[in-house]
Amino acid sequence: MDIIEINKVLSNKTRVNILKWLKNPELNFPPHQDIDHFNDGVCVGYIQDKTGLSQSTISTYLNSMQNADLVIPTRHGKWTYYKRNEDVIKAYIEAIQNEL
Amino acid sequence: MDIIEINKVLSNKTRVNILKWLKNPELNFPPHQDIDHFNDGVCVGYIQDKTGLSQSTISTYLNSMQNADLVIPTRHGKWTYYKRNEDVIKAYIEAIQNEL
DNA sequence: TTTACATATCTAAAAATATAGATATGTTAT
DNA sequence: ATAACATATCTATATTTTTAGATATGTAAA
Structure with a gap:
């Protein structure tokens, strides 16, 4: 868990919003067609629609969030779903509390 | 209190270290010559020495930290002392806890 | 009232980030 | 196999950040 790396990710409004x-998911995104749950998170397309940014930008953002271990990707067919990595987020919050 | 702005400041190792x-102060810096306390924080020169970076870089860093309300400067004669803004830091930590 | 000193600001160059279009990859449907 | 589609990667440009040297400002000491 790299606090500096995570703070870099979280220094952009869109990326913070995605995490929020x-x-x-059920409040912020439409239901998926092929599955009826958000157990593995939300597909990239929905996240892109919500932000209004380009597909490649969102992909880059999600990749940086994944590198910082803030999200976990899961492939289902042609879709990639992203969900929060709650363990790392929890550890990050605790580190901020204790160290800052 | 602007979380994005604060996260930008905290996405650099040196600036996080300064805050820590x-x-x-009494553990991390030598005693000041003119005063015998750290009530208003630590003078810029000591912070510069500790980091090994240039004077102008440290001044820029401290300025960005001040703009994000993370530190409070106080002038004593020719020295400027910087201390943590505990209220804002506390609010920031709580916001991270509650919103993230 | 000059000189020395601490810090801030200005200027500039290098590096990193933001963002998108084009292209590639992998999956599903036909 | 081919077409359609979701996502990732590549390439490129604009913007921002990093950092330091030079210079300016403000204070204190001689």
Whole structure:
């Protein structure tokens, strides 16, 4: 868990929003067609729609979030779903509390 | 309190270190010559020495930290002392806890 | 009232980040 | 096999950040 790396990710409004939206997928995204749950998170397309940014930008963002271990990707067919990595997020919050 | 702005400041190792060092000035810095306390924090020169970076870089860092309200400067004669803004830091930590 | 000193600001160059279009990859449907 | 589609990667440009040297400002000491 690299605090500096995580803070870099979290120094962009869109990336923070993505992380927040993923707390409540059913509130922030339409239901998926092929599956009826958000157990593995939300597909890239929905996240892109919500932000209004380009597909490649969102992919880059999600990749940076994944590198910082803030999200976990899961492939289902042609879709990639992203969900929060709650363990790392929890550890990050605790580190901020204790060290800052 | 702007979380994005604060996260930008905290996405650099040196700036995070400065904030941490200022938690315990007496442990991390030599005593000041003119005063015998750290009530207003630590003078810029000591912070510069500790980091090994240039004077202008440290001044820029401290300025960005001040713009994000993470530190409070106080002038004493020719020295400027910087201390942590505990209220804002506390609010930031709580915001991270509650919103992230 | 000059000189020395601490810090801030200005200027500039290098590096990193943001963002998108084009292209590639992998999966599903036909 | 081919077409359609979701996502990833590559390439490129604009913007921002990093960092330091030079210079300016403000204070204190001689």
